[in-house]
Amino acid sequence: MQLNRQQTSFGRHETFPLRFAWLPKSLLALRDDAALFDDPESAMRRLGVGRNMVNAIHYWLRVCGLVHFEDATARITPLGEALLGPDADPYLEDDATLWIIHWLIATNAERATGFFWFFNRFAAPRFTESEILGALTDFATAELRLNRAATTLKSDISTLLRLYAAVPGRTDEHLDALLAPLGLIEADPEGGYRSPRAPRPFLPLVALEFALAQRFAAEPDQPALSVRGLLYAEGDWAALGAVFRLSEDGLMRHLDALLAAYPGRYELRDTAGLHQLFWLERDQRPEPLAVLRHYYTGES
Structure with missing residues (x-):
């Protein structure tokens, strides 16, 4: 969930995207x-x-x-x-499970550094495969101080695109593009790919709740997270708005839905010009696994 420049990895997937x-x-x-x-x-x-x-x-x-x-x-x-x-x-029958799997992959900076970088650092809404490869190479060289082989980084990009983007006419589409239904990366009819921010009204609330619970749990002494930090990756933390490719309006709509579903647990406040989301249950730490158990089994 947080980038550690001393613990990164690329190309460990043997060029195989995750399959269903x-x-x-x-x-x-x-x-x-x-x-x-x-x-x-x-x-x-x-x-x-x-x-x-x-x-x-x-x-x-x-x-x-x-x-x-x-x-x-x-x-x-x-x-x-x-x-x-x-x-x-x-x-793996529930769409919410795919969204949560996506979150787990895109926030694993240690074992899936290229995927973390793409969703948290790469912001271009349209791009070609060569453009994204160049940007990842710059990131590895300038920020991580690593000299990774071009073939290794290229395999990360190729695997990422095959996992997330459905490309018409590709014969192995049904095997590779497990996360294509999420619509986070799409083939651009004009060439290349697109990954724009959008309201994403079909993002399951449980995926947002799980992501927030993990984020709050990562800093248990932090009572609030800035809305800007949730929308854009600030510093080395993953940002759920970036990972889920949410527009600002989309993020706020989902947060409003979360507040309505769990009154007394979260609160949005403007303090000294800073818009923040507060965790109100200070006597009870966020429990990401409890979120999943409640959703899948009804366990309270």
Whole structure:
């Protein structure tokens, strides 16, 4: 959720975007065999994929924070259970789950640095693949002080676009573009791509609530977040307005809906010209997992 220039990574996905069946199928398999990924041959047979795809699945499980790997065993995390567990959305059928998975990927600055950079730092509403590659190269060189191979950065850009953008005529579209239904990146009919900010009225409220809970939990002593900081990435923090590609009007509409749904939990205030969102329940820390459990199971 916050960029650490000493802990970054690019191109660890083996050029494979996250695919629809990978997360549900992997969690189901890991419940039977926690050492599944310690034996590549066994993982290949159980998951029905090649060796490189096994590595890619291992990567995406870690990026999304669904599985913790230690030595020869894997443990499904509380987040994995709350999001894709048997009592939640085990078959990835709920659109809200896709939005939350997107948030988890785009805020993981350590393991998916290129994705974090795109959604939090790259603001051009229209661009070509070469333009975004040049901008990512500049970021890695000038800000991170890294000299990454052009092929590595290019693989990040290619994988990002294949994951998020549906391109007419591409034969592997049904496999790759898992997050295309979110409409965050689209092929531009005039060439290249577009990723504009918009009101996004169909953004599920639970995705916004989960993102805010994670953001408040990351700074437990901070009672308020600036609305500008929520809209635009300030400093090294991820910004939910940027990650969800929300316009200012769209962000405010969603925040108003959140305040109406949870009176007494949040409050918008103007103090000395600073517009801020306050967490009012100071005796109770924000619990992102509680947000998911309440949504998927009705647990209070």
